[in-house]
Amino acid sequence: MATSEPDTTSRPQPAENEQQAQPAPPPRPLYPGAPPPQPPKPLPLLLLYMFAATVVGVTQGVGMSFISVTIQQIAGPLKATTAEASWLTAAYLAPNAVLTLMLFKMRQQFGIRRFAEVSIVIYVLVNLCHLWVDSFQSAMIVRFFAGIAAAPMSSISILYMLEGLPPQKKISVGITGGMTVMLLATPLAGLTAPYLFNHGGFKALYICELGLAMLSLMLIFKLPLVSGERVKVINRKDLISFTLLALGMGAITVVLSVGRIYWWTEVRWTGLLLILGVISLTLMALIELNRRDEPLIDIRWLTSAEIIHFTGALMIFRIILSEQSTGVRSFFIMLGLSNDQLVGLYAVILGATIAAGIACALVIKPGRVAAMHGFALVLLMIGCWLDSQSTSLTRPSDMFLSQILIAFASGLFMPPAMLIGFVAALRRGPNYILSFIIVFLTTQRLGGILGSAMFGSFVTWREKVHSAALVQDLTAGNPLVAARMSQLSAAYASVIPDPVIRTAEGAVLLASQVTQQAYVLAYNDAFRFESLLALLALIILLIDVAFEKWEHIRARAEGLAA
DSSP, X not given: OTTHHHHHHHTXXXXXXXXXXXXXXXXXXXXXXXXXXXXXOOHHHHHHHHHHHHHHHHHHHHHHHHHHHTHHHHHTTTTOOHHHHHHHHHXXXXXXXXXXXXXXXXXXXXXXXXXXXXXXXXXXXXHHHGGGOXXXXXXXXXXXXXXXHHTTHHHHHHHHHHTTOOGGGIIIIIIXXXXXXXXXXXXXXXXXXXXXXXXXHHHHHHHHHHHHHHHHHHHHHHSOOOOOOOOOOOOHHHHHHHHHHHHHHHHHHHHHHHHHHHOTTTOSHHHHHHHHHHHHHHHHHHHHHTOSSOOSSOHHHHTSHHHHHHHHHHHHHHHHHHIIIIIHHHHHHHTTOOGGGGHHHHHHHHHHHHHHHXXXXXXXXXXXXXXXXXXXXHHHHHHHHHHTTOOTTOOGGGGHHHHHHHHHHHHHHHHHHHHHHHHHHHHHOGGGHHHHHHHHHHHHHHHHHHHXXXXXXXXXXXXXXXXXXXXXXXXXXXXXXXXXXXHHHGGGTTTOOOHHHHHHHHHHHHHHHHHHHHHHHHHHHHHHHHHHHHHHHHHHHHHHHXXXXXXXXXXXXXXXHO
């Protein structure tokens, strides 16, 4: 009996040990089709993935930025006017702004690795077609397909930046690094485009873009992304909704891209395109609201107060940033400066953007978003106000300080904005991540186009106002005006003997100077408006923070009382 008791008590022990030794179930992916959590990669391999993210992100960005910073120079070789050359931007942005939604689902259905490899191959082939562009019509067709091919590149860049990072660094390093890379494209294009154009024309721009694409191809195939389980998420109703979304967003993108150049009310087709866009988006919303299965976009969540507040903040910020992306460059072009003379300004912007990304990675935390946004708005307000003191003698070196402030503010604003939206989506559930990505990327693409359109339209309007005010005081009987015309016409004395023609030429020069001064005043008004808009956004942010603090204090007091 004594020997049998230990045997009976020891029998269940191995079973308990086996039960305790069973491995824990693997962690579930963040959303259906997402890659499973991976252990952190070794530092050398991690740096290679981050380098690949930088190359892919810059490749995607400079393709569009090369066109925007050299739009006046490439119009001539393509035998097109500047207004016609602006259609190259519209042809690129129209498909690029709407493809992100479907690409996210394609990534879920076919796997991240295959998605990245197929995307980069298509992008290289489309860029290769640029070498045969010899007319405006062929350039339009190729730029349209380039916009389609470039659509996945931004998300691939962010995925490479996040690959292999430990979970605690995915926000501070991954998100911040991915957003910073997106901001580097324009200053890099401004730095390199003058040299490339001077040594090979617009073909050199295409060759550089092709070279970057081939480098991205090599990196993507040598450093594959980890794919998750493939999930069938695309159905027939998704295709119908996406077609309507693409039609609506594409029409609005075209109008915002070229409407300012043809002027909004001067041509009929801009209104027709807007009507088509609104009708298409309305039909898409009706279909999505009445779907019983999983909708392509959760319209009800997108129209909630939280997301409307988030979207409004992003749109206002993108409109303010148009001061740097569009306003400053167009201001100097109006003064007669060339792209070669703006290289120093772009170098300063590039350095400030990188510094902002490093600073943001060091301080970003969910509880610091409001403080970081407030500081960014203060920098924007100061930078825009400094630019509003410009004159016709202002040169790029005079704007170094203001542009450093604005570039630093942009680097501080974007990563926290993406963080707060991502947290809001996760709070509702993994399926809401898709809707958040649509909101974020759509506000960035359309916000940039809308900001440029609003800035340019405001400058055009204010120039007419200032021209009318200046011209009404310029009468032939005014001795100061007569002396100025005589001074200007004297410059033609050696080449034009006829005094009447010389006087007419002097009047033309005076009119051009008046127009230039009117534009300077108009740009100052626009810079001042951007500064006031930043101040308004800052006041709204402070009120919102104060309201949240009050709600927190009241809830805490009620809890203590209970």
